[in-house]
Amino acid sequence: MRKVVLPKAVPARFLVVSDPSRSEDWGRLTGLSSQGAVVTSLGPLKLGSRVLLSWEIHGQKFELEGRVLTAKQEVSGYFTSFIFFIRAPERKKISSFLIDFLSLKSGGASGIRTRE
Amino acid sequence: MISVALLSSSEEKRREISLLLGEIGILVYGADNLAGLKEVIGAQSPRVIMALEENPSFEELVREMISLFPQKPIISIINSRDAKRAVKLMLLGSEEVLSFPLSKEQLRAALNRAGKPPATSLSLVPPASLRGLYFYAFFFASLLALGLTGWIIHKHAETLKAAQVSQKNSWDLPYFYPSALAFDGDNAWIADWFSQSLYEHSTGSWAVKRVIHFPNEMPVSIAITPNSIWTVDASGKIVRRLKNLDLSPVEHYDQLPETTAIAFDGLYLWTYNSASKRLSKRLTDSRLSEVASYPYPGAQATALVFIHNSLWSLDAPDREILLHDINHPDHIISKTPLPEYSNGKYAPTGLGFDGKNFWTVAQSLPAGSARAILFRHKKPNPL
Numbered sequence: 168m169r170k171v172v173l174p175k176a177v178p179a180r181f182l183v184v185s186d187p188s189r190s191e192d193w194g195r196l197t198g199l200s201s202q203g204a205v206v207t208s209l210g211p212l213k214l215g216s217r218v219l220l221s222w223e224i225h226g227q228k229f230e231l232e233g234r235v236l237t238a239k240q241e242v243s244g245y246f247t248s249f250i251f252f253i254r255a256p257e258r259k260k261i262s263s264f265l266i267d268f269l270s271l272k273s274g275g276a277s278g279i280r281t282r283e
Numbered sequence: 284m285i286s287v288a289l290l291s292s293s294e295e296k297r298r299e300i301s302l303l304l305g306e307i308g309i310l311v312y313g314a315d316n317l318a319g320l321k322e323v324i325g326a327q328s329p330r331v332i333m334a335l336e337e338n339p340s341f342e343e344l345v346r347e348m349i350s351l352f353p354q355k356p357i358i359s360i361i362n363s364r365d366a367k368r369a370v371k372l373m374l375l376g377s378e379e380v381l382s383f384p385l386s387k388e389q390l391r392a393a394l395n396r397a398g399k400p401p402a403t404s405l406s407l408v409p410p411a412s413l414r415g416l417y418f419y420a421f422f423f424a425s426l427l428a429l430g431l432t433g434w435i436i437h438k439h440a441e442t443l444k445a446a447q448v449s450q451k452n453s454w455d456l457p458y459f460y461p462s463a464l465a466f467d468g469d470n471a472w473i474a475d476w477f478s479q480s481l482y483e484h485s486t487g488s489w490a491v492k493r494v495i496h497f498p499n500e501m502p503v504s505i506a507i508t509p510n511s512i513w514t515v516d517a518s519g520k521i522v523r524r525l526k527n528l529d530l531s532p533v534e535h536y537d538q539l540p541e542t543t544a545i546a547f548d549g550l551y552l553w554t555y556n557s558a559s560k561r562l563s564k565r566l567t568d569s570r571l572s573e574v575a576s577y578p579y580p581g582a583q584a585t586a587l588v589f590i591h592n593s594l595w596s597l598d599a600p601d602r603e604i605l606l607h608d609i610n611h612p613d614h615i616i617s618k619t620p621l622p623e624y625s626n627g628k629y630a631p632t633g634l635g636f637d638g639k640n641f642w643t644v645a646q647s648l649p650a651g652s653a654r655a656i657l658f659r660h661k662k663p664n665p666l
């Protein structure tokens with residue numbers, strides 16, 4: 168399966184919808200698929216919490232709601248969480264974006280690595 | 284030792300942050316302006332630049348630092364928690380953005396990672412998206428076959444697509460710790476104990492249709508009947524649930540600790556106790572009264588499945604599917620090995636039957652090192 172690696176992780180904002188007392192936080196997306204995103208941040212995310220995640224890739228803005236399915240602290244001190252996108256239409260939107268993006272980048276644009 | 288060039292016009296702030304950094308063993312060189320920073324970098328070559336926000340043109344300062352020192356990772360420190368601003372600074376080139384109040388843990392983490400920025404990997408993991416790729420494959424094949432008649436192109440693409448579908452016998456799943464699998468018509472249910480959730484998948488694409496989270500349970504086995512879903516959690520709590528949106532519990536049964544597998548034969552609930560290694564046939568009364576009990580003839584059952592009147596079990600340590608004699612379940616009629624597990628990369632945790640094939644779900648070895656996987660197996664004999 169084709170995979171594209173952007174050498175600099177995409178910055179992202181996230182708002183914990185299930186915890187209104189917490190202000191919006193930020194981190195970086197280290198993985199993105201049509202099912203969910205892997206977020207690395209200095210602030211932890213609780214397992215099971217609902218999160219509104221926003222980011223921009225190549226001029227296209229996304230804002231998706233997801234649920235934290237895995238959350239762990241890395242040796243570096245950063246927290247890595249997998250956020251599953253809850254809504255099917257949103258997963259579809261990401262899926263179409265990825266299909267377009269991965270097919271466009273398959274030629275190996277500058278600074279972007281592709282793997283099969 | 285990591286060294287840092289700290290840019291701030293305020294001596295007090297430099298001292299305050301230097302103290303924090305000193306406590307975590309970081310060497311700090313202070314600079315009160317850009318000229319001072321150039322000198323520090325020229326003379327000491329610190330590994331990282333940390334810059335404090337002090338006026339509205341901070342973004343301009345970050346831009347200038349990036350153009351002057353493109354090889355140095357820059358950590359920006361802003362005065363208030365403003366996620367939009369933080370993301371903007373990261374897009375400008377700041378490797379990390381911290382905000383006051385600073386903590387030693389955050390400083391340590393940010394400095395540990397400085398100079399080794401993570402990457403974003405984009406991939407189409409779920410099979411639902413494969414439909415799009417199949418389309419491109421079909422389109423490409425059609426171009427190559429230009430000149431042939433439409434009928435030939437069509438037949439060729441159909442054959443190709445059918446071959447691709449039939450060759451695919453494993454699917455990655457978007458979670459890591461599956462514990463059970465059961466089929467229900469066109470859908471399949473998979474439990475993941477770590478996320479304490481049941482995932483409903485469409486069996487056509489294996490896309491996730493629904494996730495039901497159990498905040499107080501860690502599901503280890505599931506069984507499906509026409510009207511209900513039975514779950515057993517790690518403590519041995521058995522619950523019968525309605526097949527509604529939330530899988531609302533309708534009946535809670537007495538706890539049966541060490542129960543790791545359940546199956547329903549239409550009349551009796553069958554359970555497996557992993558400590559005593561015994562299979563039990565039970566009434567569905569409030570106490571789940573045991574009608575009969577048999578020693579398990581394999582190494583350890585991880586899942587039980589009923590197909591019509593035959594009882595099957597997944598013997599995980601031996602990587603086999605066992606068919607039991609229904610009158611004497613402690614006797615094995617046949618063993619079907621699972622060669623998919625011979626490389627030792629996965630351990631099977633759940634077994635299901637979709638009406639045609641057996642399927643197993645598995646977690647990676649060591650646990651959690653890779654996403655869960657689903658295997659379609661050849662039809663075992665005698666079926």
